[in-house]
Amino acid sequence: MPFEFERVQEINGLIVITPQVFEDDRGFFMESYHSIVFNKAGIMSEFVQDNHSRSVKGVIRGLHFQKEPFAQAKLVRCIRGEIFDVAVDLRKDSPSFSKWFGLLLSEENKKMLYIPRGFAHGFATLSSVAEVLYKADNFYSGQHERGIRYDDPSINISWSISSPIVSKKDLELPFLQSADL
Numbered sequence: 001m002p003f004e005f006e007r008v009q010e011i012n013g014l015i016v017i018t019p020q021v022f023e024d025d026r027g028f029f030m031e032s033y034h035s036i037v038f039n040k041a042g043i044m045s046e047f048v049q050d051n052h053s054r055s056v057k058g059v060i061r062g063l064h065f066q067k068e069p070f071a072q073a074k075l076v077r078c079i080r081g082e083i084f085d086v087a088v089d090l091r092k093d094s095p096s097f098s099k100w101f102g103l104l105l106s107e108e109n110k111k112m113l114y115i116p117r118g119f120a121h122g123f124a125t126l127s128s129v130a131e132v133l134y135k136a137d138n139f140y141s142g143q144h145e146r147g148i149r150y151d152d153p154s155i156n157i158s159w160s161i162s163s164p165i166v167s168k169k170d171l172e173l174p175f176l177q178s179a180d181l
Contacts (some may be wrong), residue, residue: 001032002088005041011089011096015043015114016103017075032077032109040078043114045073047135055083055132060164062122063088063148063173067180070141071117074134082106082129083123086157088148090181091118097175100157105132120148124159146180147173 008014019030033047055061063086066072076085088100105111107125115121123132150157150166154174174180 001154002034003037003041005043005160005171006071008101011087011099011101012094013116013118014087014101015041017112017114018118019110019112024063025137033075040169042178043075045075045114045116045135045137047075047137049136049139051134051136052110054080055130055131056165057125057128058161058163058165059125060122060159060161060166060170061130062086063120063150063152064122065090065120065139065146066138066144066150067146068144073117073137074115076105076115076120076121076123076132076134077110077112078105078107079131079133080107081125081127082108083125083127083130083132084160085113085123086121086122086159087115088122088155088157089118090120090179092181094118098155100155109125122150124161124164126160148176148179152176 004018006016021030086102087094
């Protein structure tokens with residue numbers, strides 16, 4: 001099997017994916033996505049948009065999500081550098097509502113995180129530069145874009161960055177209790 005799928009026990013729906021990597025002195029080869037294999041693993045998302053971001057050390061992006069009918073599932077991976085990737089459960093009927101899960105994604109470990117609809121997503125850049133690619137199963141819609149403050153005390157994410165660089169837009173996001181979910 002070209003991938004190992006590990007379901008996050010604490011938060012239903014999140015899946016950590018480790019691809020099989022073929023590496024030698026020339027470099028490496030790996031599949032980063034295979035719809036049939038992903039579908040068999042329970043990831044039924046049909047991805048329609050790819051996004052690519054580049055960030056410098058200390059940047060925190062997020063926590064972002066989109067409301068229905070433009071909610072998005074995401075498949076996130078870091079192709080350069082290292083990030084601490086975070087998903088927050090915003091599904092009001094979920095036993096893990098408001099809980100977060102974080103995972104180190106890097107060009108070295110090549111792990112990916114599948115985040116279903118109903119989650120906010122963000123990440124912190126740990127290396128001097130990081131490039132993140134993610135697939136989305138719905139198109140971007142500015143009208144439906146929402147977010148939650150990265151430093152919301154009710155969520156209490158351990159970002160491990162002492163002086164984060166955060167956009168003005170992200171600093172103006174509401175805390176969870178006031179968010180338009």
